[in-house]
Amino acid sequence: MSRRAQFLEVLGIPTEWIPRRPPAAPEGGTVEADLPAVMAAEPETAEEAISMVAQASVDMDAVEAADVFDVVEPLAELLPPAIVDAPLIAPVPDRAAAIAAMDWPALDAAVAACEACGLCSTRTNTVFGVGDREAEWMLVGEAPGENEDLQGEPFVGQAGKLLDNMLASLGLRRGRNVFIANVLKCRPPGNRNPEPAEVDQCEPFLKRQIALVRPKVIVVLGRFAAQSLLRTTTPIGKLRGTVHSYEGIPVVVTYHPAYLLRTLTDKARAWEDLCLAREVHDRAGAQA
Incomplete structure (x- = not known):
């Protein structure tokens, strides 16, 4: 299991699925623009990152049942590597x-x-x-x-x-x-x-x-x-x-x-x- 997957598992967030063929971008916008606005800014701390991941989701109701799904990188990919790769629990001094x-x-x-x-x-x-x-x-x-x-x-x-x-x-x-x-x-x-x-x-x-x-x-x-x-x-x-x-x-x-x-x-x-x-x-x- 990758560290990013471990990161989401600790947060209690399951693996995300998205359509093989992403839905068309809205007029004058992009698919990324449909993600929650909370993900637009880059988090500076682990606490902010946890809050942002918890609020981010994919609208599954908008996906047609006939679509084929693939497992893709979890939402942790949206986080800066420095935050994702940091220890999940700060070491306690002996x-x-x-x-x-x-x-x-x-x-x-x-x-x-x-x-x-x-x-x-x-x-x-x-x-x-x-x-x-x-x-x-x-x-x-x-x-x-x-x-x-x-x-x-x-x-x-x-x-x-x-x-x-x-x-x-x-x-x-x-x-x-x-x-x-x-x-x-x-x-x-x-x-x-x-x-x-x-x-x-x-x-x-x-x-x-x-x-x-x-x-x-x-x-x-x-x-x-x-x-x-x-x-x-x-x-x-x-x-x-x-x-x-x-x-x-x-x-x-x-x-x-x-x-x-x-x-x-x-x-x-x-x-x-x-x-x-x-x-x-x-x-x-x-x-x-």
Whole structure:
């Protein structure tokens, strides 16, 4: 089927038939003059073309029954080729590709206005992230909790204070030489685990943040964040102690600060993880 035939089929217009021997032209005129006046002007847009084709028709009542008919080019032949040959449906930009091209201001605005999943209906604030946007260290958590949702900043409250102490042990400080973000930018109701579809919708935002920051090391906090970022179901106990990779950037996994508040015995293991991250960072700096 030709593109012109496809064009008319989409419009719901059947193939047109005209007599083998066209009717005589009226006195002082031409056969073309009998076509609807709407076809006299050349359309400039696809919308005008659709309207013109819809109004154009052949008066079949004027044709005698004894005439023999042939199938001829459809009415789309009357349209400029540039309009007929154009895509019938404008391509929709890929969301992930569009996000991957954003700079910081555009990315910040896109997160604030995002309604890609149902979490937009229950959030108080989006939690974009905080810190040095050219930092060599990046920390990634799971999702905002109640306090984060209210304040629009990741890791606040008691877990945030513990994280700040963990950063201080590495010579880092919130807002100065580290960037902190979450897998999700909106709080799941009741602090439940994020749904896979929610992670899928938010992943392009985090991926772009990592690409813009270009850290030398990423420290992932907690089982869910680690499994989401690394796309694995391996338990956190087996992910710790090994250097992983995300988009070519080394990744070290450790426990979430909220978990450490409940399980003090694992603080020593978390310190081991931070020491590993420091070694990875130092090696990356030496190779730069």
